[in-house]
Amino acid sequence: MTAKGQGRTAFAYLAPALLILGGLLAYPIYQLVLISLYDYGQEQVSGGAPLEFLGLGNYQNLLGDQQFWGVLGQTVAFAAVCVVGTLLVGAFLAILATRVRTWVRMTLFLAALGAWSTPAVAGSTIWLFLFDANFGFVNEVLGIQGFSWTFDKWTAFGLVAAQVIWCSFPFVMVTLYAGIKAIPGEVLEAAALDGASAFRTAWSVMLPLLRPIILVVTIQSIIWDFKVFTQIYVMTNGGGIAGRNLVLNVYAYQQAFAASEYGLGAAIGVVMTVLLLGITMFYLRALKRSGEVL
Amino acid sequence: MRLKTLVAVLGVGAVVACAPVQSGPTSSGTDEQTGQLRVWLFDEVNRGPKEAVVKEAISEFQGKHSGVTVDVQYIQVSSRAERFKAAFSDPKSAPDVAEFGNTDLAGYVSAGGFSELDLGKWDESKDLVPTILDTAKVDGKTYGVPWFVGVRALYYRTDVFTELGLKPPTTLDEIATTAREIRQKKPELIGISAGGKYLFAALPFIWAQGGDLAKSDGGKFTAAIDSAEAKAGVAEYTELIKDDICPPATCAGNGGDASVEAFRAGKAAMTIGGDFNRKSVDASSAAGKYGVVPLPGKDKGSIAPAFAGGNLLGVMKGTQRKTLATEFTQLLASKKYQQKMYTAMGNLPTFTDVQKQVADSDKFLEPFTKTLQSGTKFVPVTPAWAKIEAQAVVPTMLQEIVTGAKNVDTATADAAKTMNAAFTS
Numbered sequence: 130m131t132a133k134g135q136g137r138t139a140f141a142y143l144a145p146a147l148l149i150l151g152g153l154l155a156y157p158i159y160q161l162v163l164i165s166l167y168d169y170g171q172e173q174v175s176g177g178a179p180l181e182f183l184g185l186g187n188y189q190n191l192l193g194d195q196q197f198w199g200v201l202g203q204t205v206a207f208a209a210v211c212v213v214g215t216l217l218v219g220a221f222l223a224i225l226a227t228r229v230r231t232w233v234r235m236t237l238f239l240a241a242l243g244a245w246s247t248p249a250v251a252g253s254t255i256w257l258f259l260f261d262a263n264f265g266f267v268n269e270v271l272g273i274q275g276f277s278w279t280f281d282k283w284t285a286f287g288l289v290a291a292q293v294i295w296c297s298f299p300f301v302m303v304t305l306y307a308g309i310k311a312i313p314g315e316v317l318e319a320a321a322l323d324g325a326s327a328f329r330t331a332w333s334v335m336l337p338l339l340r341p342i343i344l345v346v347t348i349q350s351i352i353w354d355f356k357v358f359t360q361i362y363v364m365t366n367g368g369g370i371a372g373r374n375l376v377l378n379v380y381a382y383q384q385a386f387a388a389s390e391y392g393l394g395a396a397i398g399v400v401m402t403v404l405l406l407g408i409t410m411f412y413l414r415a416l417k418r419s420g421e422v423l
Numbered sequence: 424m425r426l427k428t429l430v431a432v433l434g435v436g437a438v439v440a441c442a443p444v445q446s447g448p449t450s451s452g453t454d455e456q457t458g459q460l461r462v463w464l465f466d467e468v469n470r471g472p473k474e475a476v477v478k479e480a481i482s483e484f485q486g487k488h489s490g491v492t493v494d495v496q497y498i499q500v501s502s503r504a505e506r507f508k509a510a511f512s513d514p515k516s517a518p519d520v521a522e523f524g525n526t527d528l529a530g531y532v533s534a535g536g537f538s539e540l541d542l543g544k545w546d547e548s549k550d551l552v553p554t555i556l557d558t559a560k561v562d563g564k565t566y567g568v569p570w571f572v573g574v575r576a577l578y579y580r581t582d583v584f585t586e587l588g589l590k591p592p593t594t595l596d597e598i599a600t601t602a603r604e605i606r607q608k609k610p611e612l613i614g615i616s617a618g619g620k621y622l623f624a625a626l627p628f629i630w631a632q633g634g635d636l637a638k639s640d641g642g643k644f645t646a647a648i649d650s651a652e653a654k655a656g657v658a659e660y661t662e663l664i665k666d667d668i669c670p671p672a673t674c675a676g677n678g679g680d681a682s683v684e685a686f687r688a689g690k691a692a693m694t695i696g697g698d699f700n701r702k703s704v705d706a707s708s709a710a711g712k713y714g715v716v717p718l719p720g721k722d723k724g725s726i727a728p729a730f731a732g733g734n735l736l737g738v739m740k741g742t743q744r745k746t747l748a749t750e751f752t753q754l755l756a757s758k759k760y761q762q763k764m765y766t767a768m769g770n771l772p773t774f775t776d777v778q779k780q781v782a783d784s785d786k787f788l789e790p791f792t793k794t795l796q797s798g799t800k801f802v803p804v805t806p807a808w809a810k811i812e813a814q815a816v817v818p819t820m821l822q823e824i825v826t827g828a829k830n831v832d833t834a835t836a837d838a839a840k841t842m843n844a845a846f847t848s
Contacts (some may be wrong), residue, residue: 163442165441168848171511171534172533172534172535172806173445174444174445174508174511174534175445175508175512175534175535176512176535178533180442180443182442202737215546235700262672277672277673279676280672280675280676288643340758367815370619370671370822370826371619371819371822371823371826371828372815372819372822380447383813383814387504387813388809388810388813388814389508389530389809389810389813390810
């Protein structure tokens with residue numbers, strides 16, 4: 130087969146996947162960008178007013194808005210805390226799972242799967258009940274009835290972060306546990322024979338081997354936690370007192386979609402996509418430079 | 424090279440040629456006299472009595488028009504925005520007649536959803552309370568018939584007031600002093616359950632001081648929330664959400680329902696509640712030991728202007744049976760059926776004479792009808808208001824003040840800025 134023919138065959142094999150990606154990814158993004166360039170409200174959607182092309186007007190409005198930058202900073206910090214928390218808790222429990230007896234491990238996994246499979250709305254509501262100011266179990270145990278967890282900006286953020294970590298650590302734990310289990314026994318045995326301490330084995334042998342997996346779960350967590358909506362929306366009642374617990378997604382919903390400003394909402398969506406792509410690219414490049422094979 | 428050019432051409436073409444989709448109702452022009460009339464009404468917690476009255480109206484209507492059937496669908500209030508947006512975008516799924524909240528009117532009309540109504544030929548329309556009929560108008564044109572109204576007044580606990588030897592406040596200023604005194608003597612009680620998100624409780628304070636949310640000049644709105652009068656009202660209302668009356672940690676996040684809930688739970692000595700809250704308060708621990716007075720105004724004996732909430736019945740623009748739809752709207756909103764709806768659901772009628780009738784037969788309604796007759800006010804009638812409400816501009820302003828994040832001057836100035844941005848966009 131000629132090189133050209135080979136290329137054609139390869140393309141034919143890839144075509145179905147390309148088609149699906151194009152339909153599910155490229156087209157929506159194309160629409161998103163397109164809408165973000167227009168003044169596109171409910172009047173325009175239902176034909177009550179003519180379309181107006183704004184060019185970058187929506188972006189100008191957005192980037193000129195002080196609150197947007199405040200919310201963006203808050204979102205980044207909140208996502209960072211959630212990602213670090215999720216990874217730490219997940220990694221700790223994964224290591225624990227490799228060291229304990231089967232029935233303990235089974236219990237741990239069942240509990241984690243329970244948290245994982247709880248729908249976000251239900252999980253958030255249950256946490257709210259637990260931390261209710263007057264009737265909550267937590268306040269009862271701590272003896273601080275009447276203390277509102279969701280009033281203060283920082284306790285509210287802390288509570289939501291804890292909930293987010295609670296429902297996302299199982300993914301990290303299960304993945305890392307599988308990774309640890311996949312490390313060949315001979316490698317660890319060799320390290321032990323060389324007289325490496327447990328810490329040394331973990332740091333110099335296991336960690337490098339686990340890196341690709343850690344990479345995947347980190348990027349996944351960043352993307353998830355950056356896009357948190359339900360937990361903030363439900364637990365802080367739409368962004369907290371005076372909107373001080375807003376994150377980007379809830380902000381986009383409130384400013385744009387609830388207010389039928391779809392053009393502005395699309396602009397926020399584009400900005401978020403670009404940001405997340407940027408973070409992912411940066412992370413991948415940094416890893417590539419340090420010699421990791423991807 | 425050729426491929427690159429092709430891609431570039433395609434890309435430019437795509438951006439220039441394609442615009443986001445638009446669709447929508449255009450008047451169909453036809454006006455059929457038979458067939459099925461589709462009606463959307465709001466679902467309620469206890470829908471039975473409402474449904475019975477509506478069924479009665481339907482059989483009367485079908486009796487008069489042979490070959491006409493009426494199909495009623497009950498839609499959820501909470502998802503109404505999506506339902507109506509979908510109906511406006513796709514006339515085929517739209518009803519002919521719909522019930523909707525009067526604060527949604529301006530947005531729906533500018534979306535091209537409802538058609539103008541000519542009430543001139545309908546005798547009963549003369550008796551509609553003028554300020555209530557105004558809530559059905561945009562730019563002087565009527566787009567709906569007020570079906571019922573809801574107004575708020577001051578609920579107070581008679582047992583607490585008797586025990587402490589207090590009288591219900593008679594001026595706006597007295598509300599804070601009375602509430603403070605109650606909490607001082609009974610620290611387990613909230614003086615008055617006010618909420619940081621309870622817009623309709625805050626508005627009477629602003630209006631009573633002579634302020635307003637916005638001023639209209641020939642249909643162009645500008646924010647007035649930062650005027651001296653409005654600021655006085657805002658300051659007076661936010662003073663209630665302080666530790667010595669209604670602690671911010673409990674009250675700052677509350678909207679109307681949560682504020683009334685505290686009163687129902689017996690945790691508050693006063694609250695601002697509507698005539699529509701009666702049934703739920705009667706089914707609570709406050710039952711039998713509460714009274715209601717009109718929310719007092721600035722001067723002794725005056726009443727603070729209340730927000731005229733309520734629902735309208737209107738005819739959709741895309742309807743193919745406009746005459747029938749208008750007739751059914753007028754029948755369901757008629758004096759006869761408003762009277763029946765009052766008996767069934769406790770909904771306050773929108774006709775002056777019917778209001779008097781029901782108030783005479785039921786003493787409980789007196790403070791509410793008094794409030795209605797002393798004059799009510801409304802939020803700015805412009806599609807921008809829907810946006811301002813969705814963005815929670817006013818609640819955010821109130822919450823910023825009660826948490827001390829901003830003072831009254833800064834918070835109102837910032838809110839005015841956001842509102843003006845919405846008015847001019």
